[in-house]
Amino acid sequence: MKHTINLLVENNVGSLLRIAGMFSGRGFNIDSISVGASEEEGLSRMTIVTHGDDEIIEQINKQLNKCINVVKVFDLTGEAFVHRELALIKVQATPVERSEIMQIVEVFRAKIIDLSPTALTVEATGTEDKISAIISMLQPFGLKAVSRTGRIALKREFQGVTV
Amino acid sequence: MLVTSSPEVEKSSTDEKMTAPQILTGAEIFLESLVHEGVDTVFGYPGGALISLYDYIFKETRLRHLLVTHEQGGTHAADGYARATGKPGIVLVTSGPGATNTVTGIATAFMDSVPMVVFTGQVPSHMIGNDAFQEADILGITRPITKHSYLATNVDELADIIHKAFHIAVTGRPGPVLVDLPKDMLASKTAYFPATDVELRGYKPTVKGSFKQVRNAAKFLQGAKKPVVYVGGGAILSNAAEEVTEFARKLNAPVTMTLLGLGAFPETDDLSLGMLGMHGTWYANKAVDDCDLLIAVGARFDDRVTGNLEKFSPNSKKMQIDIDPSCIGKNVPVDLPIVGDVKSVLEELNPVVEKCDSDEWLQEIAQWKKDHPLRYAKNENVLKPQQVIEELSIATKGNAIIASDVGQHQMWIAQWYKFTQPRSHLSSGGLGTMGFGVPAALGAQVACPDRTVVGIVGDGGFQMTSMEIATAVRYSIPVKFVILNNGYLGMVRQWQELFFDKRYSNTHLNPSNPDFKKLAESYGAFALQVKTLDELRDAFDKMMAVTDRPVVLDVIVDQQEKVYPMIPANGSFENILEADV
Ligand SMILES: Cc1ncc(C[n+]2csc(CCOP(=O)(O)OP(=O)(O)O)c2C)c(N)n1
Ligand SMILES: [Mg+2]
Numbered sequence: 001m002k003h004t005i006n007l008l009v010e011n012n013v014g015s016l017l018r019i020a021g022m023f024s025g026r027g028f029n030i031d032s033i034s035v036g037a038s039e040e041e042g043l044s045r046m047t048i049v050t051h052g053d054d055e056i057i058e059q060i061n062k063q064l065n066k067c068i069n070v071v072k073v074f075d076l077t078g079e080a081f082v083h084r085e086l087a088l089i090k091v092q093a094t095p096v097e098r099s100e101i102m103q104i105v106e107v108f109r110a111k112i113i114d115l116s117p118t119a120l121t122v123e124a125t126g127t128e129d130k131i132s133a134i135i136s137m138l139q140p141f142g143l144k145a146v147s148r149t150g151r152i153a154l155k156r157e158f159q160g161v162t163v
Numbered sequence: 164m165l166v167t168s169s170p171e172v173e174k175s176s177t178d179e180k181m182t183a184p185q186i187l188t189g190a191e192i193f194l195e196s197l198v199h200e201g202v203d204t205v206f207g208y209p210g211g212a213l214i215s216l217y218d219y220i221f222k223e224t225r226l227r228h229l230l231v232t233h234e235q236g237g238t239h240a241a242d243g244y245a246r247a248t249g250k251p252g253i254v255l256v257t258s259g260p261g262a263t264n265t266v267t268g269i270a271t272a273f274m275d276s277v278p279m280v281v282f283t284g285q286v287p288s289h290m291i292g293n294d295a296f297q298e299a300d301i302l303g304i305t306r307p308i309t310k311h312s313y314l315a316t317n318v319d320e321l322a323d324i325i326h327k328a329f330h331i332a333v334t335g336r337p338g339p340v341l342v343d344l345p346k347d348m349l350a351s352k353t354a355y356f357p358a359t360d361v362e363l364r365g366y367k368p369t370v371k372g373s374f375k376q377v378r379n380a381a382k383f384l385q386g387a388k389k390p391v392v393y394v395g396g397g398a399i400l401s402n403a404a405e406e407v408t409e410f411a412r413k414l415n416a417p418v419t420m421t422l423l424g425l426g427a428f429p430e431t432d433d434l435s436l437g438m439l440g441m442h443g444t445w446y447a448n449k450a451v452d453d454c455d456l457l458i459a460v461g462a463r464f465d466d467r468v469t470g471n472l473e474k475f476s477p478n479s480k481k482m483q484i485d486i487d488p489s490c491i492g493k494n495v496p497v498d499l500p501i502v503g504d505v506k507s508v509l510e511e512l513n514p515v516v517e518k519c520d521s522d523e524w525l526q527e528i529a530q531w532k533k534d535h536p537l538r539y540a541k542n543e544n545v546l547k548p549q550q551v552i553e554e555l556s557i558a559t560k561g562n563a564i565i566a567s568d569v570g571q572h573q574m575w576i577a578q579w580y581k582f583t584q585p586r587s588h589l590s591s592g593g594l595g596t597m598g599f600g601v602p603a604a605l606g607a608q609v610a611c612p613d614r615t616v617v618g619i620v621g622d623g624g625f626q627m628t629s630m631e632i633a634t635a636v637r638y639s640i641p642v643k644f645v646i647l648n649n650g651y652l653g654m655v656r657q658w659q660e661l662f663f664d665k666r667y668s669n670t671h672l673n674p675s676n677p678d679f680k681k682l683a684e685s686y687g688a689f690a691l692q693v694k695t696l697d698e699l700r701d702a703f704d705k706m707m708a709v710t711d712r713p714v715v716l717d718v719i720v721d722q723q724e725k726v727y728p729m730i731p732a733n734g735s736f737e738n739i740l741e742a743d744v
Contacts, residue, residue: 010365014314018306025307055492062489068311068331071365 002031003057003077004153007046008038010069018067019046028052028060032085032150043071047083047152076153083153087131088113089122092142101141108134119144184354189318190216192355193282193344196325198225199357202253204244204609205229206237210257211297212284212346229609229638234261236602236631238268242277243606246589247564247616249402251278251332252606258284258346259297263304267596269339270308274593275423276400278337280328281309287347288316302343310338318351326358335368336487337400368486372503372511381515383482383499387456389524390416393439393468396423396592397461397485398505404428404585406509407460413516417528419447421462422573422592426582431561436528437537440468442574445535445728445741450528451476452736456519459483461505464494465593466733474735484508537578539724540744548572548647548720551699552579555617555645558703563615564589564607568600568624571653574726576619598627601644605635608642615707617643622676623652629682635713636687643706643714646679649722657725661740673722683715690715 009015016035023030031049038045050060057075064073076083093101098120105112105122108130114121124134128151135146187195193216197205205228209217220228231237234256241252252272256265262283272279286295302312311331313324328340384390392411398404404427411418411434418428419436428435436447451457457479462468469475472494482499483491491500501508539549552575555563561581566589567573573590582588589607591599604618625646635642650673659667683690689709691702693716706714727742 014302014306014312017303021306059489059493066487066489068363068366 001053001057001077002049002051003060003075004081004083004151005048005050005061005064006074006076006153006155007048007064007070008040008043008072009035009046009067010071011037011042011044012069015044015067015069016046018069019048019064022063022067023050023060026059026063028056034150034152036152047150049151074155076155080156080159081153082156083127083151084125085128085131085149085151087124087135087146087148089124089135089138089146090114090119090144091122091138092118092144093120094118097141101138104134104137108137110134184356186352187355188352189315189321189344189349190219192318192321192353193325193349194219194223194226195355196322196358197253200325200329201250202226205253205255206231206240206244206606207255208234208237208257208261210259210261210284212258212286213255213344213349215346216284216344216349228255229634231602232630232633233628234264235268235598236605236628236634238265238279238281239271239596239599239602239628240606240609240631240634241279242268242272242599243566243589243603244610245272245277245279245606246603247586247607247610249278249400249586250610251280251329254279254281256281256283257297258286258301259299262299262301266304266308267598269305269341271591271594271596271599272339273308273310275396275591276337277339278332279339280332281339281341283341283343285314285343285345288345289347291345302341305341308339309341312341312343314343314345315348316345318348318353321348322355322358327361327363330361331363331366335366336397369488369502370486370504370507372484372501372508374511376499376501377508377511378515380482380499380501380512381517383480384414384456384458384519385517387480387519388521389450389454390414390456390458390519390521391436391450391454391479392416392418392458392460393421393451393462394418394424394427394460395421395462398424398427399461399585401461401486401505401507402585403461403506403509406506406513408432409513410460410509410516413513413518415518415521415525416458417450417525419443419451421465421468422577422590424462425577425588426585429583430581431583433529434525438577440465441470441730441732442578442726442728444537444578445739446528446531448728448730448736448739449531449535454479457481459485459497460509461485463490466494469494470730470738471733471735474737535741538742538744539727540742542721545721546694546696546699546718548649548724549575549579550696551645551647551718551720552576552619554696554699555619555703556580558700558707559615559617563587563617564604564611566590566600566604566607566616566618568618568620569595569597569654570621570624571649571657571724571726572619572621572647574654575647597621597624600624601628602631604642604644605631605640608635608640609638615643617645619645619647621653622646622648622650622672622679625679632683632686632688632713632715639711640713641710643716645716645718647720648676648679648717649720649724650676651722653724654726660725662731679715679717683713683717686713688713688715690717692717692719694719
């Protein structure tokens with residue numbers, strides 16, 4: 001089963017390496033990993049998406065807790081949480097194709113953030129499914145480059161209420 | 164404590180002379196910090212990145228630096244020191260090759276949860292990453308085999324980092340911590356304040372077992388008719404031998420130990436079943452197979468203990484006490500887990516433990532011990548390796564510290580030396596590192612000058628680190644070494660004989676083994692070659708009398724002897740092979 005794990009870790013390269021190394025050394029899966037500043041100075045927030053059976057997930061949580069520079073581990077799975085992914089998608093686009101692409105972009109509530117005579121870059125935010133959907137819609141025009149951040153997530157403040 | 168502006172510090176130091184902090188170099192702060200942590204011995208080896216630090220060591224009188232002969236030996240010696248005392252072993256090596264030579268020793272300590280702090284020299288901070296001379300990314304190399312590690316680039320943080328390193332190494336589930344010391348940092352100066360408290364937000368090991376779980380445990384234990392206590396290295400690490408002994412006696416339950424648990428419960432006690440697992444006793448494995456209650460105490464259900472997981476102790480309810488939550492339920496499901504330090508948990512549990520109705524079970528076990536004892540066939544013409552260990556056990560009354568290497572001899576030590584005290588059996592269990600025995604014995608003898616310390620090693624493993632005899636000679640350390648010389652990589656040979664149709668691929672050493680007596684003598688050790696029982700007894704007497712230098716006994720033993728009982732890898736009790744005697 002897929003699990004989304006949120007971590008607060010000490011803000012240094014060593015933390016990231018220890019965590020990533022622990023996953024590879026123990027043969028755990030990483031579907032995505034994203035890391036950036038948190039609300040607290042000196043701490044980064046990391047979101048890891050992984051999968052495995054219950055025993056593996058239990059081990060992952062315990063091994064993460066064991067890392068000295070991991071301050072907090074929350075497995076969000078089973079809780080109400082919000083999550084998003086950001087993608088930048090560079091698509092080949094002749095001036096004629098632009099309007100068609102802009103329609104797609106609008107439907108997905110995405111944005112065009114860069115434009116050239118032969119290509120444009122789309123910024124899309126949403127769930128992984130939505131990102132995959134817009135990518136597949138843009139594919140026929142010719143994808144020049146795709147960059148996805150992987151999931152970031154936070155627990156909902158009011159459990160049980162979905163907005 | 165952080166000091167950001169040194170001019171201010173200098174100003175205040177003229178104001179209040181008495182309390183003024185000293186302005187010291189990183190190298191001096193390093194030594195002050197070690198003294199502050201109570202270090203008395205450092206196992207080290209100098210080099211370019213540390214040459215200025217070694218200049219301070221030249222003048223240092225508060226702690227002793229032992230020059231080892233190879234950095235791997237240094238780490239195993241520090242490991243032996245730590246296992247024998249419970250204090251962290253300290254290693255100091257230079258950058259690059261000095262640092263990479265510590266890798267096997269660090270991994271060995273990591274697998275067996277041995278507290279150790281390894282300090283590595285590093286090229287100057289501004290050259291890190293430039294492929295500078297003798298640069299190695301030792302933090303990167305050792306990250307998966309250290310409990311934690313630090314790069315100390317800022318001299319202001321050095322005292323604090325060292326304090327944290329010691330704290331992490333010895334608390335919780337202990338382990339090795341590495342601190343990398345760039346050369347420029349060691350030369351720069353700052354005000355020194357001894358570090359006193361540690362703030363590590365992500366590290367709060369659970370020492371005390373939850374009150375509720377301990378109450379539950381007392382109930383859980385009731386009603387068992389066939390209990391077995393299964394004791395691992397965690398009991399030794401937490402200094403809980405007394406509590407384990409009290410627990411087993413109150414519960415009236417037999418005790419079996421893992422390789423690393425030996426010494427936690429006296430093997431002279433009727434309740435002792437000796438070691439379990441692949442080369443454990445028949446009756447220990449039978450008892451675990453048959454029991455209705457299995458209590459794991461600081462043990463982690465390693466595959467050398469369980470064999471085939473599906474068939475391991477199939478009829479028992481299981482309880483497990485361990486300080487490391489990730490060890491609980493990892494391989495075998497546990498009905499009642501208690502996270503906590505073994506000693507602390509048993510101190511809570513022992514007062515409420517009630518005696519089990521296990522008399523019948525104990526009688527049954529007594530019969531098994533009679534019917535299936537550990538055994539081997541003696542032979543007039545050749546010494547049997549088991550016999551050598553038995554004789555040594557008698558000659559030292561089970562009171563020596565025995566360091567082992569890895570191989571057949573390691574299993575014979577575990578089977579035939581009757582350990583009665585904790586921290587007396589030093590063996591590389593988790594990593595199974597050949598080359599561990601010689602330096603580990605050396606380190607233990609340094610730590611315990613008043614005890615008899617014997618390193619028992621194979622002819623293969625001995626040659627991996629035998630150069631540490633030079634270290635023992637250099638410091639007049641009267642550590643003893645017994646080589647069980649079977650002319651083979653015996654353990655591998657045994658598998659080849661049993662499972663590979665006697666194709667002895669690359670395991671015959673005899674044609675090229677050196678004359679170990681001459682080798683040892685050339686270092687300045689006292690050495691004897693032994694072939695008969697009379698010579699052996701005589702050699703033990705002579706060995707014990709030497710007090711000013713190391714002793715090496717080259718004991719020629721039967722080449723064909725195999726370790727039994729044996730449960731082949733991934734097998735279960737039904738697959739146990741016994742000696743054909
Ligand atoms: C560093 C290392 N290399 C290889 C092995 C694999 N190994 C395990 S036991 C053994 C044979 C050891 O031979 P020896 O030291 O003579 O001891 P014996 O088994 O004969 O008692 C070998 C090669 C190991 N454990 N460690
Ligand atoms: Mg051998």
